[in-house]
Amino acid sequence: MTAPSSCVVTYRYEPGVRPTRAVCLSNIGVWGRVLELPKGQKVTATHGTCCCEGADRCEFSFSWL
Numbered sequence: 201m202t203a204p205s206s207c208v209v210t211y212r213y214e215p216g217v218r219p220t221r222a223v224c225l226s227n228i229g230v231w232g233r234v235l236e237l238p239k240g241q242k243v244t245a246t247h248g249t250c251c252c253e254g255a256d257r258c259e260f261s262f263s264w265l
Contacts, residue, residue: 202261203263205240205263205264205265206261206262206263206264207235207261207262208259208260208261208262209227209231209259209260209262210257210258210259210260211227211251211257211258211259211260212256212257213251213257213258218251218252219251219252219258220252221252224247224250224252224258227258227260228245228247228260231245231260231262232245232262235262235264236264240264240265241264241265242264242265243262243263243264244262244263244264245260245261245262246260246261247259247260247261248261
């Protein structure tokens with residue numbers, strides 16, 4: 201949790217494992233829906249840090265009303 205209505209989800213993969221862009225998009229969709237379950241509304245996501253672009257992790261930032 202980064203604030204009452206936002207959070208960051210970080211994935212760190214085993215050495216040598218690199219996800220595809222489709223995996224990243226699936227993670228955004230799954231976590232977006234999970235955050236809607238406890239009455240989160242208008243969930244938005246950004247994916248600023250990505251293993252597909254050479255980073256050591258994938259980081260997803262979510263916010264909601």
